[in-house]
Amino acid sequence: MTQKIAVLPGDGIGPEIIEEAIKVLDFLNTDMALGLEFEHGLIGGAAYDETGSPFPATTVELVKQADAVLLGAVGGYKWESLDIAVRPEKGLLGLRSELQLFSNLRPAILYPQLADASTLKSEVVSGLDIMIVRELTGGIYFGQPRGIRILENGEKQGYNTLVYSESEIRRIGHSAFRIAQKRNKRLCSVDKANVLECTELWREVMSEVGKEYPDVELSHMYVDNASMQLVRAPKQFDVMVTTNMFGDILSDTASMLTGSIGMLPSASLDVNSKGMYEPIHGSAPDISGQGIANPLATILSAAMMLRYTFNIGAAADRIEQAVHDALDANVRTADIYSAGMQKISTSEMGDTVVNALQAGVK
Ligand code: IPM
Numbered sequence: 359m360t361q362k363i364a365v366l367p368g369d370g371i372g373p374e375i376i377e378e379a380i381k382v383l384d385f386l387n388t389d390m391a392l393g394l395e396f397e398h399g400l401i402g403g404a405a406y407d408e409t410g411s412p413f414p415a416t417t418v419e420l421v422k423q424a425d426a427v428l429l430g431a432v433g434g435y436k437w438e439s440l441d442i443a444v445r446p447e448k449g450l451l452g453l454r455s456e457l458q459l460f461s462n463l464r465p466a467i468l469y470p471q472l473a474d475a476s477t478l479k480s481e482v483v484s485g486l487d488i489m490i491v492r493e494l495t496g497g498i499y500f501g502q503p504r505g506i507r508i509l510e511n512g513e514k515q516g517y518n519t520l521v522y523s524e525s526e527i528r529r530i531g532h533s534a535f536r537i538a539q540k541r542n543k544r545l546c547s548v549d550k551a552n553v554l555e556c557t558e559l560w561r562e563v564m565s566e567v568g569k570e571y572p573d574v575e576l577s578h579m580y581v582d583n584a585s586m587q588l589v590r591a592p593k594q595f596d597v598m599v600t601t602n603m604f605g606d607i608l609s610d611t612a613s614m615l616t617g618s619i620g621m622l623p624s625a626s627l628d629v630n631s632k633g634m635y636e637p638i639h640g641s642a643p644d645i646s647g648q649g650i651a652n653p654l655a656t657i658l659s660a661a662m663m664l665r666y667t668f669n670i671g672a673a674a675d676r677i678e679q680a681v682h683d684a685l686d687a688n689v690r691t692a693d694i695y696s697a698g699m700q701k702i703s704t705s706e707m708g709d710t711v712v713n714a715l716q717a718g719v720k
């Protein structure tokens with residue numbers, strides 16, 4: 359059976375890191391006869407430059423027909439002054455919304471070899487394994503009304519709307535509880551229920567959904583406290599579930615516990631586990647074109663794709679083991695470099711992972 363993957367490299371370091379993930383998938387495709395087929399498309403600033411839209415109709419078609427989407431990153435200085443409606447980020451948001459990818463999984467795992475790369479003490483982060491489940495198609499990112507208006511006194515006023523319906527909360531709740539059931543059965547729901555009615559409802563609905571999962575221990579935490587606890591004692595968490603914007607912020611924090619934002623993959627799933635896979639980091643225009651970006655988050659995103667959409671856990675395991683082995687070989691890209699290691703380029707890291715796959719036990 360063939361599986362069609364839409365590949366959207368995007369902007370900045372996107373094309374560089376995607377190339378390495380494809381290298382890894384190509385190897386496994388041959389080695390394990392996975393039947394993966396790739397079709398490239400445009401997204402973000404690259405798409406805007408060519409078509410005038412960050413999410414052109416051809417890409418909409420491509421991702422709708424594909425079984426999964428692998429995405430690099432979008433955005434860059436060049437497009438910052440564009441109208442918000444055609445900015446590269448709108449392409450990514452349009453894609454998430456179009457495919458209804460409401461459940462965003464962001465695992466923060468510390469590879470033991472990187473304990474020293476984290477800015478936190480190694481005893482605080484060693485053994486870290488958290489899953490952040492971020493709601494991805496609702497909340498303040500999509501709420502209406504939104505915009506910048508002119509008040510009667512001539513002053514401008516910016517406004518956005520934080521809105522969640524019960525069904526949206528329930529849907530992401532079920533997703534998070536099911537994930538917790540497969541892990542250590544602890545779920546922490548993060549909100550700001552002391553101030554925002556919208557998340558008061560979030561807390562209420564999460565508690566209701568929790569009744570259907572008596573085996574999972576549900577707790578609630580305010581987001582300000584959660585951000586503190588993440589850097590104070592991150593290992594207290596197993597699975598966290600939160601809104602679109604809180605999840606955006608907390609997952610960047612969590613990434614630094616793992617040594618670098620260049621290590622965190624993500625899966626964005628619809629109700630049928632069709633998914634889009636991307637590293638959580640951005641397009642890093644400051645380092646793009648230099649061949650120094652870390653491709654591991656994208657390679658690990660490809661592993662998540664094999665696991666969650668294609669149900670080929672064995673292939674995903676092999677990639678994750680190969681990343682482990684690559685780090686064991688003491689090679690590091692600049693972002694995770696520490697003394698005594700060998701500093702290597704983006705493509706050398708991709709090659710190291712492929713070599714590790716080749717050398718690894720099947
Ligand atoms: C992320 C990114 C995006 C987001 C941007 C690029 C729109 O920061 O995936 O975390 O805010 O969701």
Ligand code: MG
Nearest residue numbers: 606607610638
């Ligand atoms: Mg983000």
